[in-house]
Amino acid sequence: MSEETIAMKVARYRPEHAAEPYVDEYRVPYREDMVVLDALNQIKDEIDGSLAYRWSCRMGVCGSCGMMVNGKPRLTCSTFLREFYPKPVVVEPLRHFPVIRDLVVDMTDFMEKLKEVKPWIIRKGEKPVEEGEYLQTPEEVDAYKQFSMCINCMLCYSACPVYGRDPEFLGPAVIALGRRYNLDSRDQGQAERREVLGVDWGIWDCTFVGECTVVCPKDVDPSAAIQREKVATTTEAMLSVMLPFKGRT
């Protein structure tokens, strides 16, 4: 029985051996139900144990295994080889991030930005747990739910030309997360977050390319989050000029 195989062209970067990245080509057995991550695991287990990449849940929710697959940012656990077969599959580290080793990128910048947007419930006073939950209707949950689905896979940062050009840009996932808390009926931190979101390298840096929304594996739609945050910020600014006391007397 002849076994079908597929060529995997994998970007390598081993700073202890070579100053520049290079490409290794491997051939692995091909089955129709294999994902790109399966092929990487085949390589690591059977051919070359030195290949480095991150993965865990293999069900598209832990967010570890984002890489460039044939030029597009993808979750490798959810990208099937059959999409490319019999052509070779090119796997590279996520674009726009520094590379630590092979397919492993440096997430430090993303993690710092995530914290900057204050992704937690901010309230003037919190009621004691004994007093029970804050009531929130299903409609109020729906208002922010979509923006709470982000798995921090960072595909949107790789897709975003603005982040590629200006690393200061907060970026799609972080802005969507800020929007998620701003829209939560339990939250009172909009003003604090606006100090982070409303700056030049916040929402105003986005030129509405929309690639972030296209690549998002969880339909978070960061691009909509950014545009709506712009509208909300502008409306508030206009209201504060026209109605300095927000209609209160």
Place this chain on the structure above:
Amino acid sequence: MQTFAHDIVIVGGGGAGLRAAIAAAETSDALSIAVVSKVYPMRSHTVSAEGGAAAAMGPDDSFDLHAFDTIRGSDFLADQEAVEAFVADCPSEIIQLEHWGCPWNREPDGRIAVRTFGGMSVNRTVFAADKTGFHMLHTLFQTSLKYESIVRYDEFFVTKLLVEDGRCAGVAAIDLRDSEVRCITAKAVILCTGGAGRIFSFTTNGAIKTGDGMALAYRAGVPLKDMEFVQYHPTGLPGTGILMTEASRGEGGYLTNREGKRFLEEYIPSKMELGPRDILSRAIMQEIEKGRAFDGPYGQYVHLDVSHLGEKLIDEKLPFVRELARNFVGIDPVHEPIPVRPVVHYMMGGIDTDLAGRTRLPGLYAAGEAACVSMNGANRLGSNSLSECLVFGARSGRQAAEDALGASQTDERPVEKLAQAEQARLVATYLEKERGRERISAIRRELQAAMERGAGVFRTEESLKQAVEEVRELRERYRDVSLDDRDRAFNTELVAALELENMLDVAETVVRSGLERLESRGSHTRRDHPDRDDERFLKHSLAFTTPEGPRIEYGDVSITRWPPAERKY
């Protein structure tokens, strides 16, 4: 060597670890808390939990009902004191998480909603669609960011507990960036590293679930309790093992065989699809043995059918099931049944702790799936484990905080020496060792296959004996393991080797404890000992490490108000 000093070190950044960190931070601003994790916290396997978190909050629920369901589900092996502590704390933990922003599903009036789950006699499972673990983990992680006293060591792999003068005084951890050991000292160390499903080949568990904390504690002399109890979830996708949540049955889904029949009528007619996991997994295996299952490339399977629930309900309450089935097996559950078979999901056993997470090694605590308090006994009920992470994460965090506040500053020098020795061991054993003959992947694959054969849903003396021998042989072969990768930068093969060592230790306690338990109870089903034997085995097993392998002792089960009785549904 770089040394970092903290008051509390938490190993693992999943549900239990983050809850412990926040509990410690809220106990006192004066405490410095480190979360050391081999992955960024939001990658932790809590993220994959789907169905929900149990709490007696519904209008028809009560403390006693939740407690009794849990105890009966455990086949009376749970410590009733632990169950009572657990049940009492669940509602406040769920509300605490709500205050932190968790997007729980709601009733039309805005109150937190509850859904049906297996083995629970009333609606008790709080949920965020079928991505409950994901939302809990991200809520906890994002909330943890507001505490300045919580310091994270992301992508640090702990290789050893540093025990000085009879106390756990810190950990040695490799920074994956450069593969150098760092010495992280503490007055209290909490292990929240999750389970070890990866010791089996067919599991719902992510790659990171390799029993690291269990192995660390075990090697430090702390016993692993009730390790023979491995939960098979009835409904995993054949091949990948991806979980199809129990909520799909809680919402009304059916299990059917090749004859199109809801076969559970023959096994548990009173509960049908809402029976506990051990009973349902056995029923499916029996259907397979009777030739009433479907044949597939990845073994035989039965059908999980939710199509009659309709697209609206599926999209509202089971969207992830639909997404996973579509993406990974090309099936839309709105129109077609999903192929499923029993799959290793959860370890009831773990590091022996008391109700505050303390182990018998001073300074060492554990919580979550890594620990065994024990509130799950011989079979855990679905949705009790997310709540367990919250309740016992918080309890261990508070206890560790109080103990750390009262502890005196320890001398770091002897602890540093231990870490230096660990660095030397790692270099000699792995990075600068001459080439060996064994590949990590080969030993891992054989270990997983041996566990599947020997310690599956049904077990016998013969199967377990063989597994004990095979694990022993694999341990011998492990000494000759060799790395392709000798780089210092992000050496994932080094991590894989260390994980495999942990898996071998944990696996050995599973098969040895299983071999010595001559009865069937909960998930542990011995064909050669089909009955429960309370006289001899209403006991917790305790596996201690010795050079010859695990030594099994037994400990008492705490019984408060529910005398052991036949487990009837």
